[in-house]
Amino acid sequence: MSRPTNPLISIIVPVYNEQASITAFISKITPLLAPYRYELLFINDGSTDNTEQLICAEQEKSSFITLINFSRNFGKEAALTAGFDHMSGDIGISMDGDLQHPPELISVLIEKWREGYDVVYTVREKRDDESWIKRFATRIFYLVFNKLSQLSLPEDASDFRLLDKKAVAALNKLRERSRFMKGLFSWVGYKSIGVTYMPDERHGGASNWGFTRLFNFALDGITAFSSLPLRIWSYVGIIFALGAFIYGGILIAQTIIFGKDLPGYASLMVAIFFFGGIQLFSLGVIGEYVGRIFNESKNRPLYLVDTILTSEIIDTND
Ligand code: UDP
Numbered sequence: 001m002s003r004p005t006n007p008l009i010s011i012i013v014p015v016y017n018e019q020a021s022i023t024a025f026i027s028k029i030t031p032l033l034a035p036y037r038y039e040l041l042f043i044n045d046g047s048t049d050n051t052e053q054l055i056c057a058e059q060e061k062s063s064f065i066t067l068i069n070f071s072r073n074f075g076k077e078a079a080l081t082a083g084f085d086h087m088s089g090d091i092g093i094s095m096d097g098d099l100q101h102p103p104e105l106i107s108v109l110i111e112k113w114r115e116g117y118d119v120v121y122t123v124r125e126k127r128d129d130e131s132w133i134k135r136f137a138t139r140i141f142y143l144v145f146n147k148l149s150q151l152s153l154p155e156d157a158s159d160f161r162l163l164d165k166k167a168v169a170a171l172n173k174l175r176e177r178s179r180f181m182k183g184l185f186s187w188v189g190y191k192s193i194g195v196t197y198m199p200d201e202r203h204g205g206a207s208n209w210g211f212t213r214l215f216n217f218a219l220d221g222i223t224a225f226s227s228l229p230l231r232i233w234s235y236v237g238i239i240f241a242l243g244a245f246i247y248g249g250i251l252i253a254q255t256i257i258f259g260k261d262l263p264g265y266a267s268l269m270v271a272i273f274f275f276g277g278i279q280l281f282s283l284g285v286i287g288e289y290v291g292r293i294f295n296e297s298k299n300r301p302l303y304l305v306d307t308i309l310t311s312e313i314i315d316t317n318d
């Protein structure tokens with residue numbers, strides 16, 4: 001396998017209100033990148049704090065920093081996408097700007113790439129400070145996802161990854177709006193390997209992920225990669241229709257043999273509520289998919305770039 005001996009490395013960092021850690025991030029990563037040819041690509045995902053100013057201040061010192069400003073907050077997945085769209089390296093490495101992804105690992109990732117791997121993902125070691133409920137929920141999610149979709153997601157793989165430029169090119173072809181990046185990375189394939197690491201504490205600020213956001217994220221992931229939740233209702237429908245048919249037969253037989261049997265308010269109510277519930281739930285599932293079809297069909301851009309700032313020139317993108 002022939003690899004360029006001195007590859008250009010694009011580090012892709014989505015940032016959203018990271019003023020507490022961005023300067024520390026840059027001063028930590030810069031010496032580590034010194035042996036390489038590199039570009040540091042920050043995607044400012046509509047920060048409302050001083051993140052942009054702080055990055056611009058760093059640009060005065062380093063000519064390797066590029067800043068892409070979004071017109072508003074589009075979410076981390078969109079920011080990552082923009083990074084992969086705009087990078088020009090032979091290798092793209094995506095990582096968080098809060099120093100939870102140890103920059104020391106970059107050299108390990110590049111080493112793996114040199115060995116011939118096109119995708120090197122990192123796997124978090126278990127942390128004790130995460131609540132058991134969050135860990136439990138994550139486990140369930142991976143279990144369900146891997147069962148429902150044809151893909152197998154490496155468990156606990158983070159968004160700290162290295163992609164060879166051919167994997168990046170493949171990824172850039174996937175323009176769906178509901179972007180479940182972990183799934184997209186898996187879908188693309190290529191020769192992959194995992195590297196484990198222990199995540200550091202957040203350097204400053206707070207995580208932007210609440211529990212509902214994580215739940216929606218999981219829902220997005222599953223609906224984007226599996227239509228089984230839709231098909232289940234056909235089976236449920238068939239089973240209940242069959243049951244109803246048999247029970248109907250029994251009722252008719254009973255009426256013929258034993259005569260009319262009027263009392264039955266409780267069982268009727270239970271049946272009505274039960275089937276009402278099932279119908280609403282299945283409609284809800286269908287709705288989830290219809291909503292996503294609606295979203296995709298609008299065909300809106302995944303993100304809007306306001307400005308792209310490099311050290312020398314300032315140009316406005318369309
Ligand atoms: N981030 C972003 N847009 C968002 C939320 C987060 O670009 O809407 C960035 C954030 O600045 C950080 C990375 O995505 O660099 C991971 O975010 P966070 O630390 O909040 O997530 P966690 O580490 O809890 O997964």
Ligand code: MG
Nearest residue numbers: 096098100207
């Ligand atoms: Mg974080």
